[in-house]
Amino acid sequence: MQDFASELKGALTQILSMDSGFVEIIGLSLRVSLSATAFSCLLGLVLGAFLAVSKFRGRQGCIILLNALMGLPPVVVGLFVYLNLSRAGPLGWLGLLYTPTAMIIAQTILITPIVAALSRQVLEDLHDEYREHFASLGLGMPAQIRAVLWDGRYSLITVALAAFGRSVAEVGAVIIVGGNIEHLTRVMTTAIALETSKGNLSLAVALGIVLLAIALAVNAMVASLRLSASRLGYA
Amino acid sequence: MQDFASELKGALTQILSMDSGFVEIIGLSLRVSLSATAFSCLLGLVLGAFLAVSKFRGRQGCIILLNALMGLPPVVVGLFVYLNLSRAGPLGWLGLLYTPTAMIIAQTILITPIVAALSRQVLEDLHDEYREHFASLGLGMPAQIRAVLWDGRYSLITVALAAFGRSVAEVGAVIIVGGNIEHLTRVMTTAIALETSKGNLSLAVALGIVLLAIALAVNAMVASLRLSASRLGYA
Amino acid sequence: MLERTGAMTGTVQRHALYCRGLVYQVGERRLIDGIDLDFLPFGISTIVGYNGAGKSLLLRLLHGLLEPSEGAVLWNGKPLSAKARHHQAMVFQKPVILRRTVLDNLRFALASRGIRDRKQALAALERVGLSGLESRPARLLSGGEKQRLALGQAIGCNPDVLFLDEATASLDPASVHAIEQIVLAASAEGTKVIMVTHDVGQARRLSDEVIFIDQGRILEQAPAGSFFASPSTRHAAAYLEGRLPETHQHPSQN
Amino acid sequence: MLERTGAMTGTVQRHALYCRGLVYQVGERRLIDGIDLDFLPFGISTIVGYNGAGKSLLLRLLHGLLEPSEGAVLWNGKPLSAKARHHQAMVFQKPVILRRTVLDNLRFALASRGIRDRKQALAALERVGLSGLESRPARLLSGGEKQRLALGQAIGCNPDVLFLDEATASLDPASVHAIEQIVLAASAEGTKVIMVTHDVGQARRLSDEVIFIDQGRILEQAPAGSFFASPSTRHAAAYLEGRLPETHQHPSQN
Amino acid sequence: QDKSILVQSTTSTANSGLYDHLLPMFTGKSGITVNVVAVGTGQAIKNAQNCDADVLLVHAKASEEKFVSEGYGVQRFDLMYNDFVIVGPAADPAGVKGMNDVKAALTKLAEAKAPFASRGDDSGTHKKEMSLWKAAGIEPGGEWYRSTGSGMGATLNAGVGMGAYVMTDRATWISFGNKGDYEIAVEGDEAMFNQYGVILVNPEKCSSVKQAEGQAFIDWLLSAEGQNAIRAYQVDGQQLFFPNADPGQMKKAG
Numbered sequence A, B: 001m002q003d004f005a006s007e008l009k010g011a012l013t014q015i016l017s018m019d020s021g022f023v024e025i026i027g028l029s030l031r032v033s034l035s036a037t038a039f040s041c042l043l044g045l046v047l048g049a050f051l052a053v054s055k056f057r058g059r060q061g062c063i064i065l066l067n068a069l070m071g072l073p074p075v076v077v078g079l080f081v082y083l084n085l086s087r088a089g090p091l092g093w094l095g096l097l098y099t100p101t102a103m104i105i106a107q108t109i110l111i112t113p114i115v116a117a118l119s120r121q122v123l124e125d126l127h128d129e130y131r132e133h134f135a136s137l138g139l140g141m142p143a144q145i146r147a148v149l150w151d152g153r154y155s156l157i158t159v160a161l162a163a164f165g166r167s168v169a170e171v172g173a174v175i176i177v178g179g180n181i182e183h184l185t186r187v188m189t190t191a192i193a194l195e196t197s198k199g200n201l202s203l204a205v206a207l208g209i210v211l212l213a214i215a216l217a218v219n220a221m222v223a224s225l226r227l228s229a230s231r232l233g234y235a
Numbered sequence C, D: 001m002l003e004r005t006g007a008m009t010g011t012v013q014r015h016a017l018y019c020r021g022l023v024y025q026v027g028e029r030r031l032i033d034g035i036d037l038d039f040l041p042f043g044i045s046t047i048v049g050y051n052g053a054g055k056s057l058l059l060r061l062l063h064g065l066l067e068p069s070e071g072a073v074l075w076n077g078k079p080l081s082a083k084a085r086h087h088q089a090m091v092f093q094k095p096v097i098l099r100r101t102v103l104d105n106l107r108f109a110l111a112s113r114g115i116r117d118r119k120q121a122l123a124a125l126e127r128v129g130l131s132g133l134e135s136r137p138a139r140l141l142s143g144g145e146k147q148r149l150a151l152g153q154a155i156g157c158n159p160d161v162l163f164l165d166e167a168t169a170s171l172d173p174a175s176v177h178a179i180e181q182i183v184l185a186a187s188a189e190g191t192k193v194i195m196v197t198h199d200v201g202q203a204r205r206l207s208d209e210v211i212f213i214d215q216g217r218i219l220e221q222a223p224a225g226s227f228f229a230s231p232s233t234r235h236a237a238a239y240l241e242g243r244l245p246e247t248h249q250h251p252s253q254n
Numbered sequence E: 001q002d003k004s005i006l007v008q009s010t011t012s013t014a015n016s017g018l019y020d021h022l023l024p025m026f027t028g029k030s031g032i033t034v035n036v037v038a039v040g041t042g043q044a045i046k047n048a049q050n051c052d053a054d055v056l057l058v059h060a061k062a063s064e065e066k067f068v069s070e071g072y073g074v075q076r077f078d079l080m081y082n083d084f085v086i087v088g089p090a091a092d093p094a095g096v097k098g099m100n101d102v103k104a105a106l107t108k109l110a111e112a113k114a115p116f117a118s119r120g121d122d123s124g125t126h127k128k129e130m131s132l133w134k135a136a137g138i139e140p141g142g143e144w145y146r147s148t149g150s151g152m153g154a155t156l157n158a159g160v161g162m163g164a165y166v167m168t169d170r171a172t173w174i175s176f177g178n179k180g181d182y183e184i185a186v187e188g189d190e191a192m193f194n195q196y197g198v199i200l201v202n203p204e205k206c207s208s209v210k211q212a213e214g215q216a217f218i219d220w221l222l223s224a225e226g227q228n229a230i231r232a233y234q235v236d237g238q239q240l241f242f243p244n245a246d247p248g249q250m251k252k253a254g
């Protein structure tokens, strides 16, 4: 391990004397993960809020399904998207396989249930507090959804960060639909997988550390935005 | 895709006429994921609750770090554990590499930050409500932690389910420290990865569907326990 | 005070609110235990009774927030609906405050009635004495300020029926007086008021009729004058005198 | 009522509670604006004032729940601490109720004082008239029942100092009376009571001294007798008469 | 602008770094970008069958010929070869070091029950290994024989981690970074020859195939220039691949 530590240091310095290829990989990682996070929040938050405020037969079943879908294996999602986007598949004519778009699609599918299930829980707790007020005002579903999303926004940040973490760390789906093609669809995690299979373990771990640093930077930015954003009216 | 559908059906029936090897794989998957979930809840819930109820310099930093650690790449965790448990590593003498124990260790490391970060958010929202009461009672940290964990238990179930989902769907870490060795460390996700690399895509997807069914069963069981457990005193 | 309403007999039907065989049951317990009530179509009806008698539950049932286990509430001859609630408003015993500013809370409530005019919201704040606090985070208000906010929301909606659940419980004496004036004014303008209070003085000052509820049952419904002069049940008499009925579990006096 | 405390002059020092130069500032606003107070070491001190005057904030500061921006609170000559709070108890204006049964809520509070005896918890419930509701989910209690639960917790702790923030605001008249008796009894047994109320009658009935607070400042501190007979400030007089001071923003009377 | 082709290939070729060496030369000459997807042999063939490739470059001759005979590929060309070796820990517990008769070595390994990590993934390498066991008359299985169900690199990592012998292609081994104390134990048997082939995906089956560009890439690989480029690729001073395109093949295709 001592050896390894010095090796790791070497790998890190090597990485950090960034060549453009490496910057490209980081950029693509962020682009894919942030896009997937954004899309899954768009879908997942509305779905989660809907389940939080609504009452209908089968709601409990939906919640169980959603919670179970948090266990969607990335490889399976990757295969599912692959089979659809493949030239032989129904959407093959779009020519999206092995593009960043395909990676974003796969990750969005993977992460949306996570956002929906977690935000459902957070917003249901909030809605329990608001329920009677909303009922008294005779608010419709859309108004209620908008209200809990807005009032729960600070708690939902953690949900979004969980989704981002899942997507930025994920390799199974993006490697299948992206193909880990250099200069085109290679992201941090697929690069880590590649170096691992080459036996360059210290380089792989070093890349992992860089990935974590990126995740840390994103999280710190979100936290500072959250702090500096006027919390006026929220307490 | 039509082809694929019939192929898939074939694969599913093939799987469901379970041979003992397949049952073994399912059993190990559940054993590893449930153990990792249990350990990470043990650690993560206490850590999350501590951060939720405490105030200290650097707390914000800890929270940011924890949120970022939700983006820990499984492959990197796998490598880290591998390097420690490998024959050449400091803990090599334990002989744990390529055992289910190693897989549980790796997944616990992977999932604990998720449990901690999500439960921190849930419990902080709860503690905001209780803060003054606790302060007035002059409660110490351990008593506060116990109290919010107990009172937040129903919301924390969703957190635990998210952790379970992550662990049961995860392949990057377990394949490195487990080695996907037949009859020893092969779990559902590594089997899926294997079939994928063999080009047996329909079999891989079929296995994924079975995995989801298992996740669904676990979630449904938790939900029914939750419902049938007396919710007395909780509202 | 009944003469106030003489001018508006034409609108009587519009506010007709009554319930029949109302039961609200949780598990084995019948918290509301078979209530038939016809409210005066105008003026102020006050519901009084011991803690836990079922006053708040009854208000919720009348407003349609709870589904009765048995029986029905009818307003203008029709069962309650979300749409009916657009013509009613309620101030809860424990006000629900959104994580927004005071003004945003009020505008949120008014928006549900299609009132989007900022000026109207400001006027409602003014009426309940919250001018100057518009931009405060509403959840940091003092208890009394929160209650005023809830009142402002309800009154700002210009409801046909106004439910008040101990709406002045944490107000200072001057504010209690001011709010009572507002309620009287609203009532005079045709709003049907159904309120709960533990302030016997307030009940005397405002009520047109009084309803005494005990253990989920109506024991007495009478014009205010006769109720306060000579309640017809032993229980109501005890309540007015601040005595505990012997049949009840209540604080021991040691 | 001061004579009640004659027997306990020996314990005077034990309860000595005072503050100096107390300021609580949020942003630009000095919500508590330089308060010096020496509390009678015994008996019941009542704090009155308009909504938003700063009564609840002052209680929180005195109990040590808030860190003052300036100044200090001293109890027995020492600054407040979590340990000091083990000898005090507070009933909040809006009770905090855990997601547990009534009994578990009470036992949770008593456990913080090392009281783990189930019987003592049941006795406290009995005192506040909640016998029979032990196993109910506490958050489903009625408003008044919740307030009793909070009272039961506080009184069950046998505190040296008891802070009550409008503790009887949503109780029925009989319960108000019963709770007042309990508070008087506790005070007679040596508990220092510092309470906030908007019920002028209650303040009259219970207080040994009255403190009038307005816009974060103490305008008057006087023995109850003289305060109610002839308040020395114009503001306090207006308050007692239920009038709004002209300088304040308060509900317009239309 | 979109002059790019997609090559489905095996991880071993990609991991060896061969493409990083070859592709810039080809792209510089032809202006065609080559995108390489490196996956398991089975997956590569499957992906190509799904038309998600223009060119297939793998090392599993039987599967490749089936691919062509089923009409998915136009024609298969021998491209290059390297050889397989068996690597093991320096301590050599099975005592096979230096052997060049692979059948004898495998027999010895099986007798010693020395840990052996097999890819077990139906890849070209795995199929080769199975055929060697068969030739040696051994049915491998039991505690010592560990089927990792993973790619070459992962299986090497696993072997090094648990001290097991591994059969690997030389190219992957030479460029492998996590060798630990491992050394080549068995090499040099003709039976361990590893032939790579290249196939253009059939445009008649897959209209998306970029026939001209794909053919240009294959032509270049098979040309003297391409073959020399393959020969020139070295890691640690060792040549990894040995070009063996048959010049006659081209004419057959033409």
Ligand SMILES: Nc1ncnc2c1ncn2[C@@H]1O[C@H](COP(=O)(O)OP(=O)(O)OP(=O)(O)O)[C@@H](O)[C@H]1O
Pocket (backbone or CB within 6 Å): C026, C031, C049, C050, C051, C052, C053, C054, C055, C056, C057, C058, C093, D140, D141, D142, D143, D144, D145, D170, D172
């Ligand atoms: N959802 C519920 N489940 C079980 N019991 C309930 C529920 N809601 C209310 N109760 C009980 O029903 C009784 C009546 O409650 P309600 O809130 O109507 O009382 P109230 O007359 O308004 O009393 P208060 O004067 O204290 O506000 C109380 O004993 C209360 O504990």
Ligand SMILES: Nc1ncnc2c1ncn2[C@@H]1O[C@H](COP(=O)(O)OP(=O)(O)OP(=O)(O)O)[C@@H](O)[C@H]1O
Pocket (backbone or CB within 6 Å): C140, C141, C142, C143, C144, C145, C170, C172, D026, D031, D049, D050, D051, D052, D053, D054, D055, D056, D057, D058, D093
């Ligand atoms: N954390 C806070 N941030 C900003 N303003 C606050 C905060 N807490 C209280 N206030 C304001 O300080 C003032 C005093 O509040 P406090 O709760 O002490 O009033 P009070 O005298 O108890 O009134 P009430 O009789 O209505 O309970 C109020 O105007 C309130 O809005």
Ligand SMILES: [Mg+2]
Pocket (backbone or CB within 6 Å): C055, C056, C057, C093, C165, D142, D143, D144
């Ligand atoms: Mg009530």
Ligand SMILES: [Mg+2]
Pocket (backbone or CB within 6 Å): C142, C143, C144, D055, D056, D057, D093, D165
């Ligand atoms: Mg207050």
